[in-house]
Amino acid sequence: MMHYQAGEARLRRRREKDAIALAMQGRWEEAVTANRSIIEVFPNDINAYNRLGKALTELGQNTQAKEAYSRALEIDPKNSIARRNLRRLSLLKDAQPTPSEGRQRVIPQLFIEETGKAGVVSLEQPAPREVLAKLAAGDPVYLRSKGQGLIVESKHGEYLGQVKPRIGVRLAKLIKGGTRYTAAIASSADSEVKVVIAEVFQHPSQAGRPSFPAKGYDGFRSYVKGSILKYELGEEEEVLDESGYPVDSEEDADALPEGMSLIVDNEDGNIPE
Incomplete structure (x- = not known):
C-alpha cells in the first residue's frame, strides 16, 4: 500500500x-x-x-x-x-475576452547577483480596480518620467500607478544620468499592485550609486540574491505564485523577472529608448 x-x-x-x-x-x-x-x-x-x-x-x-x-x-x-x-x-466579466496565446510574458529566469540592482515597489495612487484586474504577475510594464518622479504604465499606455516619490525621484535622477531599468508586475490584487524594477545598465557617471540601497528607503524591498521573491500569495503550505504555480525555495525563488526596456519622455531631458 x-x-x-x-x-x-x-x-x-x-x-x-x-x-x-x-x-x-x-x-x-x-x-x-x-x-x-x-x-x-x-x-x-x-x-x-x-x-x-x-x-x-x-x-x-x-x-x-x-x-x-x-x-x-x-x-x-x-x-x-x-x-x-x-x-x-x-471585474472582467463585462470585458471582451482577448486570447493571449501570443501574449508577451516575463518568465523569472534571470538571477540578480549584486545587492542594490533590483527592488520590489508598491505603487501609490493605483489605477482603478478594473484596470488592475487585467494584470498578472510577469506582465512587462514601462516606467515613464513625470515631473521629478516616475509612473508605471502598461504596454498599452494605461496608467497603473506612481512609484513612491522618495524612490521615484532617486530613480528618475539616475535615469537622467544614463542608467536604464526594466520592470514587470510582481503581483496585483484588488487595489494593490507591486512592480519589480531591475537595473540593466548603469552609466559610468553613476558608479557607486546603487539604485536600491539595502537600507534607508521605506516603501520597497531591495532584492538580494538569496532572498525569496514572493508574490504575496496567502498562507498555502507551498510557496506559490498568484496563480497557484509553486516557486522552489532555492532556485526559482531567487529568480527575478526580466521586464521590458524603459520608456522615458524626451521633454523631461531623459535619454530616449
Missing part, C-alpha cells in the same frame, strides 16, 4: 512539473490539457484547478476559468489563490 502511494505521489509530481513547464513557456492550450489530465486522476487537486484557471484566463476563457477557481474553493473554501482570482475575474 505504501509503495503504491509513493508511486502515485511521484506520478502526481511529475505531471505537475510538466504542467508548470508548459505554463512557464506560455503554452496555455497545452497547459489546459495537462491540468485537466491531472484532475482526471486526482479530482481534488486544488493546485491543478488553480493552474487550470490561470491557463484558461490567459486564453481569454474567463467563464471556464471561473468554474475552475470555483471548484478549487469548493474543495478548500479558504484557498486564497482561488478567491483572489475569482475577485479579479468578476
Whole structure:
C-alpha cells in the first residue's frame, strides 16, 4: 500500500512539473490539457484547478476559468489563490475576452547577483480596480518620467500607478544620468499592485550609486540574491505564485523577472529608448 502511494505521489509530481513547464513557456492550450489530465486522476487537486484557471484566463476563457477557481474553493473554501482570482475575474466579466496565446510574458529566469540592482515597489495612487484586474504577475510594464518622479504604465499606455516619490525621484535622477531599468508586475490584487524594477545598465557617471540601497528607503524591498521573491500569495503550505504555480525555495525563488526596456519622455531631458 505504501509503495503504491509513493508511486502515485511521484506520478502526481511529475505531471505537475510538466504542467508548470508548459505554463512557464506560455503554452496555455497545452497547459489546459495537462491540468485537466491531472484532475482526471486526482479530482481534488486544488493546485491543478488553480493552474487550470490561470491557463484558461490567459486564453481569454474567463467563464471556464471561473468554474475552475470555483471548484478549487469548493474543495478548500479558504484557498486564497482561488478567491483572489475569482475577485479579479468578476471585474472582467463585462470585458471582451482577448486570447493571449501570443501574449508577451516575463518568465523569472534571470538571477540578480549584486545587492542594490533590483527592488520590489508598491505603487501609490493605483489605477482603478478594473484596470488592475487585467494584470498578472510577469506582465512587462514601462516606467515613464513625470515631473521629478516616475509612473508605471502598461504596454498599452494605461496608467497603473506612481512609484513612491522618495524612490521615484532617486530613480528618475539616475535615469537622467544614463542608467536604464526594466520592470514587470510582481503581483496585483484588488487595489494593490507591486512592480519589480531591475537595473540593466548603469552609466559610468553613476558608479557607486546603487539604485536600491539595502537600507534607508521605506516603501520597497531591495532584492538580494538569496532572498525569496514572493508574490504575496496567502498562507498555502507551498510557496506559490498568484496563480497557484509553486516557486522552489532555492532556485526559482531567487529568480527575478526580466521586464521590458524603459520608456522615458524626451521633454523631461531623459535619454530616449
